[in-house]
Amino acid sequence: MTAKQKHWRAWRAVTSLGGILLLCLTVDPAWAGEIENQIQALEAQQRANAEELERLKGQQIEMKKEATAAAAQLPSFDYRPGGGLFIEAADKSWGLRFRGRFHYRLLFWPDDQAQAPDFTQADIALRRIRPRFNYYWENRFYELDIEFDFEPDRGIQIQHGEFHVHFDRLSPFLPSLTIGPRVSSFFNRHDTNWSSSTGGLFDRSMFQDGAGVGAGTMNNAIGAFWTDVPVGPGALLFQGIYSNQGLTNIADQPRPDTDKRAAHAAFNWQPFVRMKNKWLEGIDVGVGYQLDRIHPGETGRNFFRVRTTERVRLNLINVARDLDPTSERHYITPGFGWKIGPYWLRTAFGYNKGKFETGGDVTGWMWRISNELFVWSPKGLFTGSVNTPGSVMLFTGFERDNYHADNNGLLGCGSAGGNCENAFASNASVGIWYFIRPRLSVGFENGFYHVNKISSTGANQLKGVNPGDRVTFDSLEFGIRYDF
Amino acid sequence: MKSVRVSFWISAVGCFALLGCARPSGVGVAGRYIDGKAELIKNGAGDTTKAVNLLESVAKDDPFYKDSLTLLVWAYYRSGRYRDALQMAQRSLAVNAKDEIAWIAFGLTQLRLGDDDAGLESLKGGITLLSKASKPGYRGIDFWDRQGSVRRALSRTAFFVMKGVGEKDTIIRSAEHLLSTIDQEEWTGRIEQEEERRF
Numbered sequence: 001m002t003a004k005q006k007h008w009r010a011w012r013a014v015t016s017l018g019g020i021l022l023l024c025l026t027v028d029p030a031w032a033g034e035i036e037n038q039i040q041a042l043e044a045q046q047r048a049n050a051e052e053l054e055r056l057k058g059q060q061i062e063m064k065k066e067a068t069a070a071a072a073q074l075p076s077f078d079y080r081p082g083g084g085l086f087i088e089a090a091d092k093s094w095g096l097r098f099r100g101r102f103h104y105r106l107l108f109w110p111d112d113q114a115q116a117p118d119f120t121q122a123d124i125a126l127r128r129i130r131p132r133f134n135y136y137w138e139n140r141f142y143e144l145d146i147e148f149d150f151e152p153d154r155g156i157q158i159q160h161g162e163f164h165v166h167f168d169r170l171s172p173f174l175p176s177l178t179i180g181p182r183v184s185s186f187f188n189r190h191d192t193n194w195s196s197s198t199g200g201l202f203d204r205s206m207f208q209d210g211a212g213v214g215a216g217t218m219n220n221a222i223g224a225f226w227t228d229v230p231v232g233p234g235a236l237l238f239q240g241i242y243s244n245q246g247l248t249n250i251a252d253q254p255r256p257d258t259d260k261r262a263a264h265a266a267f268n269w270q271p272f273v274r275m276k277n278k279w280l281e282g283i284d285v286g287v288g289y290q291l292d293r294i295h296p297g298e299t300g301r302n303f304f305r306v307r308t309t310e311r312v313r314l315n316l317i318n319v320a321r322d323l324d325p326t327s328e329r330h331y332i333t334p335g336f337g338w339k340i341g342p343y344w345l346r347t348a349f350g351y352n353k354g355k356f357e358t359g360g361d362v363t364g365w366m367w368r369i370s371n372e373l374f375v376w377s378p379k380g381l382f383t384g385s386v387n388t389p390g391s392v393m394l395f396t397g398f399e400r401d402n403y404h405a406d407n408n409g410l411l412g413c414g415s416a417g418g419n420c421e422n423a424f425a426s427n428a429s430v431g432i433w434y435f436i437r438p439r440l441s442v443g444f445e446n447g448f449y450h451v452n453k454i455s456s457t458g459a460n461q462l463k464g465v466n467p468g469d470r471v472t473f474d475s476l477e478f479g480i481r482y483d484f
Numbered sequence: 485m486k487s488v489r490v491s492f493w494i495s496a497v498g499c500f501a502l503l504g505c506a507r508p509s510g511v512g513v514a515g516r517y518i519d520g521k522a523e524l525i526k527n528g529a530g531d532t533t534k535a536v537n538l539l540e541s542v543a544k545d546d547p548f549y550k551d552s553l554t555l556l557v558w559a560y561y562r563s564g565r566y567r568d569a570l571q572m573a574q575r576s577l578a579v580n581a582k583d584e585i586a587w588i589a590f591g592l593t594q595l596r597l598g599d600d601d602a603g604l605e606s607l608k609g610g611i612t613l614l615s616k617a618s619k620p621g622y623r624g625i626d627f628w629d630r631q632g633s634v635r636r637a638l639s640r641t642a643f644f645v646m647k648g649v650g651e652k653d654t655i656i657r658s659a660e661h662l663l664s665t666i667d668q669e670e671w672t673g674r675i676e677q678e679e680e681r682r683f
Contacts (some may be wrong), residue, residue, distance in 0.1 A: 073529065080631050083676050092500050134679060141507035160682065169518060184682035209528035227678055266531040387630050438630065
C-alpha cells in the first residue's frame with residue numbers, strides 16, 4: 001500500500017468515527033428526553049397508585065371498623081352440649097336460654113314377684129320430658145324461669161314457674177327475690193340427688209319421695225335466695241321460702257282457698273371451696289327444713305310413706321289414718337358430701353314428723369349414703385365427668401327408712417292383717433353410667449329392697465305375700481337420660 | 485280490709501315501678517366491681533370509660549378486692565390507654581405474680597407499645613399459667629369450659645406466640661379473643677351453675 005493510500009484510509013476512518021460521534025451526539029439528547037419523559041410518567045403513575053392504595057387501605061380500615069361495630073351489635077348464638085342454647089344481645093340487655101331433660105327407663109323384676117297389672121316385665125317407662133326456657137334482661141337482673149313437665153297421659157304441668165329479681169347482681173350479699181306458681185326449693189345437695197342428670201343414683205331417696213317434698217311443694221310461693229356468698233375461704237348458699245298453700249295439688253292453685261301455709265329454709269356451705277386444696281375444697285354440708293300445713297283436700301297419708309323409687313311405686317310402708325285439718329308436718333334433712341377428683345361421697349339424713357290432732361303422731365327418719373366414682377374416660381383411669389364423652393361412672397347407694405306411728409298407726413303391717421306401730425325398709429343399689437356425650441348417658445341400676453313388715457297395699461302388689469311379711473326383692477332398671 | 489287494699493296497691497305500684505326501671509347500680513365496692521366487670525363482658529358493646537371509672541374507684545377503696553387491679557388493666561387496654569395499662573399491670577403482678585390474666589394483659593400492652601420481645605415473653609408466661617389453671621372449678625365454675633372454647637382459644641394463641649413477632653397482629657387479635665372468651669365462659673358458666681341448683 002502506498003503512502004497516499006494509507007493516508008486516505010486513515011482519513012476515512014477518522015471521518016467515519018467523527019460522523020458516528022456526531023450522530024450519537026445529535027441523536028442521544030432526543031432519545032434521553034423520551035426516556036426521561038417515560039420515567040417521569042411512570043413515577044407519576046406510581047405516585048397515583050400509591051395514593052390510590054392508601055385511600056383503599058383507609059376505606060378497608062373504615063369498613064373493618066364498621067363491620068366490627070355491626071358485629072358487636074348482633075346477638076350471639078351459643079350451643080353448649082348439656083347446657084342448651086343461649087341467644088344473647090351483645091350488650092347483655094336480653095337473653096334466652098332453651099334446654100330440656102329427657103329420661104326414659106326399662107324395668108325388670110328379676111324375682112318375678114310382682115302380680116299387680118302395672119308390674120309387668122320390660123316396661124318402657126317415661127321418667128321425665130321437661131323442656132325449659134329462661135328469659136332474662138337488663139344484664140340478667142330480671143329473669144323468668146319456666147319448665148314444663150310432659151306427663152305420660154300427654155298432659156302438661158308446670159314443673160318450675162319463677163320470676164326472679166337478682167339483687168345479687170348489685171352485691172353478692174343481697175339475695176335474689178323469687179315469686180311464682182312453683183318455686184325451686186332444695187334441702188341439701190345429697191338428698192335430692194341434686195341434678196338427676198349428674199348424680200349416680202337413678203332417683204331421689206325413697207324417704208323424700210314418700211314425704212312429698214322437693215319439686216312441687218312450694219306452690220304459689222315467694223322466696224329469697226343467697227347464692228355463693230363469700231364466707232372466708234368458702235361459699236354459702238341460703239334460701240327462705242314462704243308458700244301460700246304448701247302441700248296441695250297444683251290444679252288448686254288459681255283459687256287456693258286455704259289458710260294452710262308452708263315455710264321452707266335451707267342452707268348449703270362449702271367451707272373450703274376457694275382454698276385450692278384438693279382434699280378440702282370438695283367438702284360441703286347443708287340442711288333443709290320445711291314446715292307444712294296439710295291442705296284439707298289432700299290425702300295427708302300420702303306424705304308419710306315409703307315406696308320403691310322407680311315409677312311403678314311399690315308401697316312398702318303406709319300410714320293408716322288421714323290427717324285432720326289441724327295437722328302440720330315438719331321435715332328436716334341434713335346432708336354431707338366430699339368430692340375429690342373422680343370420687344364423690346354423698347350422705348343424707350332425714351326426719352319427717354306429722355303432728356296430728358287425733359290418733360297420735362307419725363315419725364319417720366332415714367339415712368342414706370352413696371358413692372360415685374368415674375373409673376375411666378378417654379383421658380385415662382379414674383378420670384371423667386358428666387361432661388366428658390366416653391366417661392364411665394360406677395355408683396353404689398344404701399338407704400334405710402324407719403317409721404313409727406302411735407296407736408298402731410301404720411297400715412296393714414301387723415300380723416293377721418292388722419296395723420302396727422313400727423316398720424323399716426331399706427334399699428341397696430349398684431349401677432353404672434356411660435356418658436355418650438356431655439350429659440347424655442345410658443346405664444343400669446340393680447336395686448335390692450328389704451322391708452321388715454310390708455304394708456297391706458304393698459302385699460297386694462306382690463305374689464304370695466301377706467301383710468306384715470318380711471319381704472326382699474330386687475329390681476333391674478335400664479335408663480337413658482339426657483340434658484339437652 | 486282497708487289495710488289489705490292499701491297493701492295491695494302499694495305492692496302493685498312497687499312491682500310496676502321495679503319492672504319499668506333499668507337495673508340499679510351496684511352497692512359498695514362489690515357492687516361497683518360487678519358493674520365494672522359487666523361492662524367489660526359486653527363483647528365490645530360495653531362502656532369502657534364507665535368500666536374504668538368504676539374499677540378505679542374499687543382499686544382506690546380496696547386494691548386487694550378480688551382481681552380488681554387485673555380487670556382495671558383490661559379496662560385501660562380496651563380504652564386504648566396503654567401506658568396506664570402497663571403501669572397497672574405491674575402493680576397487679578406485684579400483688580399476685582401468678583395472675584395468668586394479668587400476665588396476658590401485660591403482654592398485650594407491651595406489644596401495643598412496641599416492646600415486642602418482652603410482650604411475647606409475658607404472653608408465654610400467662611399462657612403457661614392459664615393452661616394449668618383452666619380446669620373444672622376455675623373462677624368458681626364447677627363445669628368450666630364445657631364446650632372447649634377457652635381451650636381452643638388458648639391453643640390458637642399459643643400457636644401464634646410460638647411463631648414469633650412476625651405474627652404480631654395475629655397474636656394480639658388471638659390473645660384479645662382469648663380474654664373475651666374467658667369472660668364469656670365465666671358469664672355463661674355462672675348462669676348454668678345457678679340454674680342447675682334449682683331443683
